[in-house]
Amino acid sequence: DTEVTQTPKHLVMGMTNKKSLKCEQHMGHRAMYWYKQKAKKPPELMFVYSYEKLSINESVPSRFSPECPNSSLLNLHLHALQPEDSALYLCASSQFGVGYTNEKLFFGSGTQLSVL
């Protein structure tokens, strides 16, 4: 299994809602990532978990809360989002943890989020 699975594929939420994005991989990878991508822009790194510990937080607002329950699962909890948070949210994984070089990323298909 070489897939990273993200659910849901599409999500519409109001600014007062609480929702969660989910990501799962069964490749035994030890690092998992959340990226945010606006239309016609490159993906921007949000968080990295390495060996189930938060290794990188790119100064992301607290209305985004990541969680890594185990090495195969990664969640992104959303609360009180703003319309400008509407974007494609991509999950990715890599074989080894942060600090290893020459690692390639395996991406999920993303969750297209719209905040109304």
Added chain:
Amino acid sequence: SQQGEEDPQALSIQEGENATMNCSYKTSINNLQWYRQNSGRGLVHLILIRSNEREKHSGRLRVTLDTSKKSSSLLITASRAADTASYFCATDALGIQGAQKLVFGQGTRLTINP
């Protein structure tokens, strides 16, 4: 920022022609990677070239790396309609907490016309 700059931003060619995309970056790297993204989908890893390598091939893909010029190019030969996608280069950089992270360039939108 380590973010790469890609050139051109958009490229439209006829099926069967070759497509060349360029990427420039700012500081020293361990490796440079190329990814493809079909519209609204996740990214797919194409090829990784290490800093001590100058050229690498994978099927119809050819990647070159010139560390003295801090630039790389991706050549797709004999293009097909299915090659229509956005292509991103990515380089490693230090994150805020001092850990390595992958930073993507602005991307080239490639359109292959039948």
